[in-house]
Amino acid sequence: MTQPDSHKLSLNTATVRQRWKLDQIIEGCARHEIRGIAPWRDQVQALGLKASARLIRHHDLILSGYCRGGMFPGSTPEERREKALDNRRAVDEALELGAPCLVLVVGGLPAGSKDLPGARQQVRDGLSELLDYARPLGMPLAIEPLHPMYAAERACVNTLAQANDLCDELGDAGLGIAVDLYHTWWDPQFQQQIERAGLRRLLAFHICDWLAPTTDMLLDRGMMGDGVIDIRGFRQAVEAMGYTGLHEVEIFSQNNWWQRDPDEVLAICKQRHLEFG
Template sequence: MTVDTPTLDRLSINLATVRQQWGLREAVEGCARAGIGAIAPWRDQVAAVGLAESARIVRDHGMRVTGLCRGGMFPAATPEGLKAAHEDNLKALEEAVTLGADCLVLVVGGLPDGSKDIRDARRMVEDGIARLLEAAGPAGMPLAIEPLHPMYAADRACVNTLAQALDICDRLGDGVGVAIDAYHVWWDPDLEAQIARAGRAGRILAYHICDWLVPTTDLLLDRGMMGDGVIDLKRLRGLVEAAGYTGLHEVEIFSKDNWWRRDPDEVLATCIERHRDAS
């Protein structure tokens, strides 16, 4: 599969990539200096500055917000826990709307405390998304289910494949799609067919990139820069774009022992280079 060289205007930086070096204001300013015109902030980064001020910073720098990370974490062991999760997701929705985000990314949550019933957790996820859609639809905010690697099924996300996420989308209808994260889906033997399925349904709302290192020393906080690992990112991007996706490529790297220790301007410069040459 032949793919074009991606250009700088297709690049977004998920602010997790520089979260240990910069707050939201510094990250937006750094991206602007580097010629990067899009970001995806995390809710704690927004909260540290304040929602209104975060929106002003984004607006004043002309930044596109490719997604807000994150809503979700729907399953809970008690009715009170389910109610609290819903209220937090309504708050996340309000934040995404205020920031003008392209979508609200959902990391759906794993097993409730004390549970071994993953089927019930998945039911709670679908019920929670359906309930959130009642507010997200009128607000015009798409919800992007992000399936996570199966190693996170117990604690972070019991939706682990694109097929599972798309099945939920098909049952719930308009207003919900998927965020395809290379780190989480690259291993899936059904990936090509499911990306095509997502494209036919117009469900691809976000595309996140990084690399899988061998060996990986920390399954959460040792993601690789594009080109440093084993994911065939050019092929993956080709599949996503062949499916009709024309959006941005969002670099999202958690790296406590490497990239989070480096000069953040160097990190952004490397992201630009590797986005062009390795993804």
């Protein structure tokens, strides 16, 4: 079991967004020599797209992905059309920022619906349409399977197998998978499905830890080492496939990490990445 390359650490800005705005996060990453960053759209909007791109370049940071597009299902054609247009804007922004991919949280059931297969079909259709836009522009789309506990409200793509199925169906060009261990560590098919994905589809790799017990379904993610995920084992499995990209840390933590001084959080991220990543 080897230590990870410390230069591969990337910070998803959600990890410290409660206390720092995007410019502070960018400067914080530079100060802590964290080379990668994954900004969220609303923060980019607040700072300004061009200003964000400029500041990221100024500090020699690189993106591990742009957060995020998706949320394809909708109750009406109009709602889906709105989402489609917004997703195209997300592709444009990702291009301006020089992101390696636009991460997609695909969305769950439309309001009032119990039709999960139907929602999955809407995801397929919305993704296909977005691909038509993103492919010629050269912006890869990364499907992020979310934990099954988010199937109703956030993403009805819940396994790596489903993401691979979508890639099979829609074609590999400009399409791949964001592997987030928080969402996939339980999956008995993890190894089999990253082998099926192969290097070409492995567009992003996200880490944090699963706390036992977990007290909140959304906002109680753990820092690497504080939970039960064999992060090092999974990281080595992904790198054994040839993955050489960044290791993006994304921690939603209402009662712990979001309460702390972000400089402390970044320092601990670096240390825990080396120790457990």
